[in-house]
Amino acid sequence: MQTSADLEYEGTSFINFRDFDFPEGGNPSRQWIDIKQFTITAPPPADRDLLSALIGDQQFRDDYIGGGVDPQGTRHGPYWIDRITPDSYTPASADSVIALVTRWVDQCGIVPDALRQAIDQEVFKPARTATHIVTLPRLDASAVNDYGFIHNEFHEIITIDTVGRTLRLTVAADD
Numbered sequence: 001m002q003t004s005a006d007l008e009y010e011g012t013s014f015i016n017f018r019d020f021d022f023p024e025g026g027n028p029s030r031q032w033i034d035i036k037q038f039t040i041t042a043p044p045p046a047d048r049d050l051l052s053a054l055i056g057d058q059q060f061r062d063d064y065i066g067g068g069v070d071p072q073g074t075r076h077g078p079y080w081i082d083r084i085t086p087d088s089y090t091p092a093s094a095d096s097v098i099a100l101v102t103r104w105v106d107q108c109g110i111v112p113d114a115l116r117q118a119i120d121q122e123v124f125k126p127a128r129t130a131t132h133i134v135t136l137p138r139l140d141a142s143a144v145n146d147y148g149f150i151h152n153e154f155h156e157i158i159t160i161d162t163v164g165r166t167l168r169l170t171v172a173a174d175d
Contacts, residue, residue: 006045006053007038007167015118017108026110029174034064035122036169044162047132051086054158054169064171065150077156077171078148079139089134089158094127097135097157101172104153123157126168130159150175 013035017028036059040050054060061073061081074081101123105111127133136156155172 010037020112020115031174033172038167040165048086083143092133092135097127132160
C-alpha cells in the first residue's frame with residue numbers, strides 16, 4: 001500500500017495501559033502509546049524530506065481521540081496539521097527519549113513488568129537503533145486545535161533508521 005513517494009505505511013502497534021494488570025499502588029491512568037511504522041521506499045532522503053512526506057501522509061491525519069485516521073482530516077493530535085512543518089521538530093537522542101517516556105510512564109505508580117517490556121520493545125529498542133530521532137515539542141497556542149485540550153500530555157517521537165529503512169511515528173499520550 002503506497003502512501004507517498006518516500007514512505008509506505010506498514011501498520012500500527014498500540015499499547016493500551018488498561019490492557020495490563022496494574023498491582024496495588026499502580027494506575028493505568030488512561031495512558032496509551034500508538035506506533036505507526038513506515039518503510040522508507042526510496043533511497044533514504046534527508047530527514048527534512050522524510051518529515052515532509054510523513055506530515056503529508058494520510059496516516060498523519062489522526063487526532064488521537066478515538067476517531068482514527070481521517071484521510072481529509074485537519075488535525076494531528078492536539079494540533080492543526082497546517083501548523084506542523086519539518087522545522088517544528090527538534091533533534092533528540094535515545095537517552096532523552098527513554099528519560100521522557102520513563103518519566104511519563106512512572107506517573108502511573110507501580111508499573112507491571114509486562115508493560116515495561118512492551119515499551120522497551122516498541123519504543124526504546126527502535127530509539128536505540130535509530131540513526132536519527134526527532135521529537136515534536138509543545139507548540140504554541142496558535143497551533144492547538146479545538147480538541148487540543150483533551151490530552152493532558154502528548155509526546156511525539158519519530159525514529160528514523162536509514163540502515164533498516166524504517167520510520168516510526170510514536171505518540172505517547174493520555175485522554
